[in-house]
Amino acid sequence: MESTHFQFALSELNLNVSxxxxxxxxxxxxxxxxxxxxxxxxxxxxxxxxxxxxxxRILSDIxxxxxxxxxxxxxxxxxxxxxxxxxxxxxxxxxxxxxxxGEGIGIRSKKAMKEGDLLTGxxxxxxxxxxxxxxxDLMQNELExxxxxxxxxITNRYSPGYxxxxxxEQHKLFELVPSNFCGIRLTESALxxxxxxxxxxxxxGENVRFNPYTCNLCDNKxxxxxxxxxxx
Amino acid sequence: xxxxLEKLLEAVELGKVDKKSPYPPNLKDQDGAYELAGKAxxxxxxxxxxxxxxxxxxxxxxxxxYSRREIxxxxxxxxxxxxxxxxxxxxxxxQSGETKRxxxxxxxxxTGDLHDIGKNLVSMMVEGAGWEVIDLGVDVSTEKFIKxxxxxxxxxxxxxxxxxxxxxxxxxxxxxxxxxxAGVKILVGGAPVTMEYCKKIGADFYSPDPQGAVNYLKxxxx
Numbered sequence: 001m002e003s004t005h006f007q008f009a010l011s012e013l014n015l016n017v018s019x020x021x022x023x024x025x026x027x028x029x030x031x032x033x034x035x036x037x038x039x040x041x042x043x044x045x046x047x048x049x050x051x052x053x054x055x056x057r058i059l060s061d062i063x064x065x066x067x068x069x070x071x072x073x074x075x076x077x078x079x080x081x082x083x084x085x086x087x088x089x090x091x092x093x094x095x096x097x098x099x100x101x102g103e104g105i106g107i108r109s110k111k112a113m114k115e116g117d118l119l120t121g122x123x124x125x126x127x128x129x130x131x132x133x134x135x136x137d138l139m140q141n142e143l144e145x146x147x148x149x150x151x152x153x154i155t156n157r158y159s160p161g162y163x164x165x166x167x168x169e170q171h172k173l174f175e176l177v178p179s180n181f182c183g184i185r186l187t188e189s190a191l192x193x194x195x196x197x198x199x200x201x202x203x204x205g206e207n208v209r210f211n212p213y214t215c216n217l218c219d220n221k222x223x224x225x226x227x228x229x230x231x232x
Numbered sequence: 233x234x235x236x237l238e239k240l241l242e243a244v245e246l247g248k249v250d251k252k253s254p255y256p257p258n259l260k261d262q263d264g265a266y267e268l269a270g271k272a273x274x275x276x277x278x279x280x281x282x283x284x285x286x287x288x289x290x291x292x293x294x295x296x297x298y299s300r301r302e303i304x305x306x307x308x309x310x311x312x313x314x315x316x317x318x319x320x321x322x323x324x325x326x327q328s329g330e331t332k333r334x335x336x337x338x339x340x341x342x343t344g345d346l347h348d349i350g351k352n353l354v355s356m357m358v359e360g361a362g363w364e365v366i367d368l369g370v371d372v373s374t375e376k377f378i379k380x381x382x383x384x385x386x387x388x389x390x391x392x393x394x395x396x397x398x399x400x401x402x403x404x405x406x407x408x409x410x411x412x413x414a415g416v417k418i419l420v421g422g423a424p425v426t427m428e429y430c431k432k433i434g435a436d437f438y439s440p441d442p443q444g445a446v447n448y449l450k451x452x453x454x
Contacts, residue, residue: 024304026304033255034255034310110348113348116316118309118313167395167396167397168397189401190395191345191395191397191398195346
């Protein structure tokens with residue numbers, strides 16, 4: 001099984017101040033100058049401390065169980081629950097992916113908070129999350145370009161911990177990739193280290209589709225991403 | 233004096249830390265929370281009065297506005313920083329015992345979890361409500377919580393978790409604390425936590441936002 005690797009420069013992600021403000025909940029033009037300036041400053045400093053990497057591998061040994069709403073990938077059964085199941089059940093292969101912003105940004109965020117500068121620490125944290133999500137978007141675009149030539153499409157990416165898929169299944173997901181895949185380690189509590197990392201699966205097939213409004217499908221009332229979107 | 237306290241309240245609410253801080257632009261070159269608190273003390277204002285008439289109501293306004301989604305996390309953090317500026321003048325009075333805190337709040341993110349932003353937000357809002365906050369950090373074990381409670385048996389405890397996996401560690405920590413200190417009140421919070429889960433694990437209170445925790449503590453203290 002071959003993996004496809006990516007290394008991104010921060011500039012490739014095209015992050016900007018208003019995008020970060022939007023994640024924080026601000027509507028266009030609503031944020032104060034001080035906050036915008038600080039975000040801009042932190043974005044500049046981030047260039048030197050992030051190490052943005054992504055990696056995926058495509059697995060074709062998959063089986064769906066329509067009764068249990070599970071998917072078996074390489075003989076490992078995942079209880080992905082009905083929402084994710086419904087969205088990927090038409091896949092004929094699955095890409096398992098990992099992506100990270102590196103450990104530098106998480107360290108810098110914690111350092112700022114420890115020193116009492118909670119706002120700077122928070123901005124680093126939000127930028128770290130946006131970096132890893134944007135990098136995963138780019139990686140997903142590259143995957144789409146790869147499969148499109150064979151007449152196939154891709155689904156959204158889905159991760160343990162969302163849409164009712166238990167986060168402990170992260171351990172099984174990591175069994176599908178070599179150790180230290182993308183430089184990410186998994187803790188006992190299924191937390192990724194570096195903390196600014198994402199993992200998950202993407203369905204591939206002729207009859208799958210990409211859904212731009214997945215938040216509407218989930219019933220998690222406490223999800224921070226859903227809350228952020230609700231404000232915008 | 234009332235005018236000075238009113239200005240201090242406004243400075244904290246708007247996040248004006250000190251004279252040299254550029255924000256907000258309409259208060260540029262004017263005194264910030266640091267200078268105003270110092271002046272209030274110089275003019276004979278009691279530290280308790282500064283807390284009760286300026287700092288606590290300012291942070292309560294901030295917390296309520298955040299709950300109503302009128303402001304966002306960065307503005308809360310700026311207000312907290314401004315409050316911290318004023319608190320520099322009040323700390324000696326707390327240390328000498330001349331000014332009493334409303335109580336002690338021990339907080340930590342539970343075992344296995346390294347997320348701390350939610351916990352930090354609650355910490356600063358509780359401190360702004362006049363409580364002593366003992367922040368045990370992240371990945372905090374039962375033993376660490378118990379040790380902190382041993383030193384402050386009347387404290388209220390706050391547990392935070394951001395993952396469904398680590399949320400399960402809350403259950404054990406709550407059970408262990410309640411076994412040893414049945415009377416200790418425990419608040420829980422974090423993205424996956426709900427009131428239903430709070431009741432299920434035997435905790436005393438759940439709030440989806442920092443101000444809810446502050447209001448609960450206020451009721452306990454009164």
